[in-house]
Amino acid sequence: MHKTLITTLLCLSSFASLADNINNPTIEILATGGTIAGVASSQTSSSYKAGKLTAEQLISSVNGLSNLANIKYEQVYNKDSGDVTLNDWLKLYGEVQKAAENPSINAIVITHGTDTLDETAYFLELTAKTTKPIVLVGAMRPATSMSADGPLNLYNAVAVAANKDSTGRGVMVAMNEKIFDGREVYKTNTTSVDTFEAPNDGPIGTVFMGKVEYKSKTVRPNTVNTPFNLNGVTSLPDVAIIYEHVGVNTEMLDHILDTKNLKGIIIAGVGDGNIPSYEKDFLTKARKKGIVIVRSSHVGSGHVTYDYNNLDTTYGLVSGDDLSPSKARILLMLSLMKTSDIKQIQEYFDKY
Ligand code: SIN
Numbered sequence: 001m002h003k004t005l006i007t008t009l010l011c012l013s014s015f016a017s018l019a020d021n022i023n024n025p026t027i028e029i030l031a032t033g034g035t036i037a038g039v040a041s042s043q044t045s046s047s048y049k050a051g052k053l054t055a056e057q058l059i060s061s062v063n064g065l066s067n068l069a070n071i072k073y074e075q076v077y078n079k080d081s082g083d084v085t086l087n088d089w090l091k092l093y094g095e096v097q098k099a100a101e102n103p104s105i106n107a108i109v110i111t112h113g114t115d116t117l118d119e120t121a122y123f124l125e126l127t128a129k130t131t132k133p134i135v136l137v138g139a140m141r142p143a144t145s146m147s148a149d150g151p152l153n154l155y156n157a158v159a160v161a162a163n164k165d166s167t168g169r170g171v172m173v174a175m176n177e178k179i180f181d182g183r184e185v186y187k188t189n190t191t192s193v194d195t196f197e198a199p200n201d202g203p204i205g206t207v208f209m210g211k212v213e214y215k216s217k218t219v220r221p222n223t224v225n226t227p228f229n230l231n232g233v234t235s236l237p238d239v240a241i242i243y244e245h246v247g248v249n250t251e252m253l254d255h256i257l258d259t260k261n262l263k264g265i266i267i268a269g270v271g272d273g274n275i276p277s278y279e280k281d282f283l284t285k286a287r288k289k290g291i292v293i294v295r296s297s298h299v300g301s302g303h304v305t306y307d308y309n310n311l312d313t314t315y316g317l318v319s320g321d322d323l324s325p326s327k328a329r330i331l332l333m334l335s336l337m338k339t340s341d342i343k344q345i346q347e348y349f350d351k352y
Contacts, residue, residue, distance in 0.1 A: 020212060025106040028099040029110075030074050031111045032051075033112070034050050034115075036112075036113075036137065036154065039053065040145060042144075043144060062154050077091070082113070090236075093230050100130030100132055109137060109161050111154065114140060118196070121185060123330050124136075126334055134172070159211070160172060176193050178203040183323075200301055201216075237263040239262075239264035240262060240266070241326065242265060244269050250281070250282055264333070270297070270298070273319065275295065287315055293318065296325045297320075301322075317342075321349050335349075
């Protein structure tokens with residue numbers, strides 16, 4: 001009798017979250033590795049190997065997923081996300097597009113290492129051509145850890161993907177009960193489970209035990225509303241990042257300009273995207289070589305003021321808005337596939 005009551009209550013709570021779902025959704029989980037698939041030698045060890053469990057093992061460790069959706073899966077790769085390459089991104093993009101174009105799939109969840117999850121989210125936000133929900137998820141503790149965060153994060157990510165209000169929101173990240181827009185999200189703490197934040201805009205919603213609540217909309221145009229198309233693309237332009245600091249050795253900077261095929265540079269400036277005045281020769285040389293330079297900041301939040309210190313008009317630079325250096329690099333790579341005109345690239349940075 002007691003057991004029957006518990007079962008009935010469990011079923012009712014499943015129906016409560018199912019009511020908000022797309023009707024009988026099918027979700028494809030694209031597994032790429034990371035700590036969510038990580039294995040350690042003990043439950044409390046801080047040293048472990050990321051990308052060990054297969055997609056199948058990951059999914060079967062999460063109870064209740066089949067109450068939310070029909071689950072399909074694909075192992076795209078199984079890596080520490082620090083090892084993800086641009087070719088891996090193109091492969092992942094291809095898998096996302098395949099699922100997006102498959103009429104029997106309603107939404108996509110990508111399991112990913114947290115170290116570069118925010119970069120992958122923005123890359124797909126700019127390139128995936130679909131209005132179907134795409135939700136990235138990871139974990140800060142390996143699957144074998146005491147209080148592993150992966151299973152509930154994955155459950156919640158599937159709930160977000162299955163939710164009827166998730167369509168048309170571009171790429172999202174569901175971590176630690178919060179939902180973020182893929183452009184705005186950043187990893188902010190090296191070890192905490194509450195590491196993902198959107199410093200400029202905050203989360204767009206919450207997901208608690210599968211219950212999804214949105215509080216704001218994704219504002220920037222994304223996915224189907226960007227001009228960046230990767231169909232048939234096999235490589236991306238080379239863009240370097242220079243991290244400004246006290247006492248930069250300009251001889252080292254000059255060596256960067258010898259890099260074959262270098263098309264762009266992101267300056268991770270100090271403060272408001274500022275660049276030391278003694279780098280003026282470097283900036284001039286780089287621009288003469290046709291290298292496009294975008295100013296961003298390594299402060300961690302806030303916008304870079306257009307033409308701060310007259311840098312943009314003096315040297316012909318692009319102002320990187322509120323993108324971090326690594327996200328500015330993604331937008332510059334994609335922009336350079338279309339143009340090297342800095343006026344047009346500035347427009348891309350103002351918009352996307
Ligand atoms: C990784 O990014 O693959 C390792 C770290 C993590 O997933 O938290």
